[in-house]
Amino acid sequence: MDERNRGRVTKDGIRIYEVSDFAGMRKAGHLAAQILDEIAEYVEPGVTTARLDEIITNKVEAAGAKSATIGYKGYQHASCISVNHVVCHGIPGGKIPGRSNDVILDQDIINIDVTVIVDGWYGDTSRMYVAGTPKPFAERLIQVTHDALMKGIEAVKPGNTFGDIGFAIQQFVEAERMSVVRDFCGHGLGRVFHAPPNVLHYGRPGTGATLEEGMIFTIEPMVNLGRPETRILPDDWTAITRDKKLSAQFEHSVGVTAEGVEIFTLSPAGLFHPTKPA
Numbered sequence: 001m002d003e004r005n006r007g008r009v010t011k012d013g014i015r016i017y018e019v020s021d022f023a024g025m026r027k028a029g030h031l032a033a034q035i036l037d038e039i040a041e042y043v044e045p046g047v048t049t050a051r052l053d054e055i056i057t058n059k060v061e062a063a064g065a066k067s068a069t070i071g072y073k074g075y076q077h078a079s080c081i082s083v084n085h086v087v088c089h090g091i092p093g094g095k096i097p098g099r100s101n102d103v104i105l106d107q108d109i110i111n112i113d114v115t116v117i118v119d120g121w122y123g124d125t126s127r128m129y130v131a132g133t134p135k136p137f138a139e140r141l142i143q144v145t146h147d148a149l150m151k152g153i154e155a156v157k158p159g160n161t162f163g164d165i166g167f168a169i170q171q172f173v174e175a176e177r178m179s180v181v182r183d184f185c186g187h188g189l190g191r192v193f194h195a196p197p198n199v200l201h202y203g204r205p206g207t208g209a210t211l212e213e214g215m216i217f218t219i220e221p222m223v224n225l226g227r228p229e230t231r232i233l234p235d236d237w238t239a240i241t242r243d244k245k246l247s248a249q250f251e252h253s254v255g256v257t258a259e260g261v262e263i264f265t266l267s268p269a270g271l272f273h274p275t276k277p278a
Helices: 019-042 049-062 136-154 162-175
Strands: 080-083 086-088 109-118 121-130 186-188 195-199 216-219 222-224 230-232 239-241 247-249 252-256 261-263
Touching (some): 019 252, 049 109, 121 136, 121 247, 136 216, 162 195, 195 216
Antiparallel strands (some): 080 086, 186 195, 186 216, 222 247, 230 239, 252 261
């Protein structure tokens, strides 16, 4: 990286990190991904979302790290756990929408989102899980969402724009007759949890800020089987699909390199996809 760019902030407010900073992101991202690997064996019918969060909390503490979400804007859990038509920010231990408790049932699809802080660096990732055997349309939704994330990541390289990322995701998803959620987006990352830019999962090619080596952010498309509209429940956190059709999400933390992109949150055990190595 050109020495003149070290620590620079672009006119869009996006921080340009140093190449050496990527080592901190690798460490934080690895831990977040490892925790999501290790929670996989516990995601089964009959487990509660509260129990899953308890296990995650213990793993964060055992690693000597901190949870970025505990205490964030009053949130008190080490994960968000979003079941079926919950788009994001499902609260562990809270009632699963449409149920009287937080018990995971057979054929549920679940997104678990974890962010850890390691030596001041934030590792943020989420992925899908399945309790039991998913219904075919749910499995297809998961596959499309996973592939949409990877399409977005493929668009990351210096000289491209954030609009190119959004377009790659949107074009792929809509060709599969599904919809991209507009109400939530990816974000800048690094030594802060949320920073510029907003990484939209839809858009037009050539629009938005230009990608530069040293930018760090998340890409985390939420894809719905039905319409894209969402609704926030009275707890002020949980977002659900308005039409109550299923939603899925995958998230990676990435950094722009001179050649293209580095993914910081790759699964150490190859478990990022719930039904096949990825």
